[in-house]
Amino acid sequence: MNLPPLVQSFVLHFGEMGSRWGINRTVGQIYALLYVSPRPLCADDIVDALGVSRSNVSMGLRELQAWNLVLPKHIPDDRRDHFTTPDDxxxxxxxxxxxxxxxxxxxxxxxxxxxxxxxxxxxxxxxxxxxxxxxxxxxxxxxxxxxxxxxLETERLAALLALGARVTRLLEAKDKVVGLVRGRKES
Amino acid sequence: MNLPPLVQSFVLHFGEMGSRWGINRTVGQIYALLYVSPRPLCADDIVDALGVSRSNVSMGLRELQAWNLVLPKHIPDDRRDHFTTPDDxxxxxxxxxxxxxxxxxxxxxxxxxxxxxxxxxxxxxxxxxxxxxxxxxxxxxxxxxxxxxxxLETERLAALLALGARVTRLLEAKDKVVGLVRGRKES
DNA sequence: CCGTGATTTCAGAACTTTCTGAAATCTATG
DNA sequence: CATAGATTTCAGAAAGTTCTGAAATCACGG
CATH class of the missing domain: 1.10.287 (Helix Hairpins)
Structure with missing residues (x-):
């Protein structure tokens, strides 16, 4: 393995965490590598970067594609398949x-x-x-x-997350308003 | 293993799922057994129920306690430790x-x-x-x-869950109200 | 402070998963 | 449709994990 130190640390960490996340070391490393790579990589690039066997990479890519975590991306004028992670x-x-x-x-x-x-x-x-x-x-x-x-679209989801536990205050407010309305109707 | 069929199916399923959840078969089975058991069980009860070795049960209970998923519960007049799952x-x-x-x-x-x-x-x-x-x-x-x-207390959490995606409607309503109030202040 | 029974530890056996290199298969040209 | 390169498959080796029985440890009543 011969990678810039920052990338290497990241890749190794994903390899180690792999088992806790239910994937194996190589799969974790491949994902990490693709995630930080500025351009799609082909299987041989991954072999070189990680120093594991070609077939192991093939299996790893297979699994990551089954998980929909890695996508094949065609590079013009290159017969070999290249892969990336969705970037959002x-x-x-x-x-x-x-x-x-x-x-x-x-x-x-x-x-x-x-x-x-x-x-x-x-x-x-x-x-x-x-x-x-x-x-x-x-x-x-x-x-x-x-x-x-x-x-939900991402934007709304983010808004909801940002709100956090404060949603409950919103809930309380709603209950109060509903209560008021009911009260008026019933009187 | 000699359990009522319903319990047995449940226990076996947890055993099989164990690997996907990052625990091993025995640990999954022990948890499942304790979860449905009407009273706390001691290690030997578990050995009898699951047909695995005493030491394996010991290790499994250890791990489940580390996860805080299983609690020792003392039974009066019995030297042996008994275990349950939290029931909520x-x-x-x-x-x-x-x-x-x-x-x-x-x-x-x-x-x-x-x-x-x-x-x-x-x-x-x-x-x-x-x-x-x-x-x-x-x-x-x-x-x-x-x-x-x-x-959040359980009750509020449940309310929030029940609301589901409808929270966003609440959010929209809030934005509207805030908008109104602002509008009034600014005029 | 001894003996009894409950519990844990641990070395290695059994099993499972992961990884490799070699062979098979696929695929896009010329 | 032959060929060269790319890719996948697969059997077995290597590594890792889970499980067991035997031995060690613990803990309590006498």
């Missing part, structure tokens, strides 16, 4: 959230739904099912919220 | 978010901060640093928002 970080966030949900949440949601359809055959099963219902309820709320929020 | 699912969600942030986000945030302090030594490094700044900015916003939101 918000877009990256969306992709990441979507993929993680698909892999980490959806399967559990569907298993829970299935188990909740069954009739419990004992007190123990009845209790277990009640617990599963609680879990299902929570996950369901969260995913519904997520489905709502992901449709 | 919202509480579980909070713990999970906190721990994942600590393990998956914070280290990256601090590496990014460090790398952003350095002076780029080339155009390539300058570009890389700009990209890192974008990433840092996004993560920073997200974590700030998270720090805000996690302080």
């Amino acid at each position: 970080v918000w877009q990256i966030l969306r992709v990441l959230a979507e993929e993680r949900k698909k892999r980490e949440v959806d399967p559990t949601l569907s298993v829970l739904r299935e188990l909740l359809m069954q009739t419990p055959g004992s007190e123990e099963e009845r209790h277990a099912q009640a617990r599963m219902a609680e879990m299902h309820g929570l996950i369901d709320r969260l995913t519904t919220w997520y489905e709502d929020v992901k449709r | 699912v919202w509480q579980i969600l909070r713990v999970l978010a906190e721990e994942r942030k600590k393990r998956e986000v914070d280290p990256t945030l601090s590496v990014l901060r460090e790398l952003l302090m350095q002076t780029p030594g080339s155009e390539e490094e300058r570009h890389a640093q700009a990209r890192m700044a974008e990433m840092h900015g996004l993560i920073d916003r997200l974590t700030t928002w998270y720090e805000d939101v996690k302080r």
Whole structure:
């Protein structure tokens, strides 16, 4: 590996974090490299930069494309495929959230739904099912919220984030207004 | 393993999902078992229920305690430690978010901060640093928002979730009201 | 402060994942 | 449609992890 020190640190860090994020070292490094690269890179560029085998890079790119985190980008007059990351970080966030949900949440949601359809055959099963219902309820709320929020344009989403916990004040204000209106109508 | 079928399916599913969630099979199964169990279980109960070695259970419980996902609960007149999961699912969600942030986000945030302090030594490094700044900015916003939101009581949080994307309508309404007030003051 | 039973630690076995180089496959020309 | 370069596949080697049983440690009642 022979990279500018800043880039190298970044790439190595992503490699190390990879396992915590559910991807392997090489995949993490490839992503990091593409993320900071000023231009799309081809597989051989990546081999040179990271010092891993050609086939490993091929597999890594495959996986990153499956995650929609890396896109092929054609470079005119070059037969080789080149790759980049989407450059809008918000877009990256969306992709990441979507993929993680698909892999980490959806399967559990569907298993829970299935188990909740069954009739419990004992007190123990009845209790277990009640617990599963609680879990299902929570996950369901969260995913519904997520489905709502992901449709917002970036600008609105950013505004919402910036607002943070202060949304609740807005909520309170709303309740008050609604209360007032109701009060007037009822009187 | 000899469990009521409903419980068994749930436990096996958590075992399988474990690897996607960054824990191993046994840890996933132990958690699932404790989650649906109507009373705290001791290590030997878990050994019997899951059919894994005593030491494996010991390590699993250790890890789950480190995650704050499992709590020791003393049972009177029994020397053995017993364990449960916190029973409020919202509480579980909070713990999970906190721990994942600590393990998956914070280290990256601090590496990014460090790398952003350095002076780029080339155009390539300058570009890389700009990209890192974008990433840092996004993560920073997200974590700030998270720090805000996690302080909300469960009830408010639930209300906010239920509101979903409709918050934006509230935002629009607010902007309008603020606009009105401003208009009045300025006239 | 000994003995008993609960719990943890740890070295290595079993298993899983990751990585490589060689061979196979694909693809765009001339 | 042959060829040269690019890319992918794949079997097995290397590395990493999870799991076990045996031994060590701990902790409490007598």
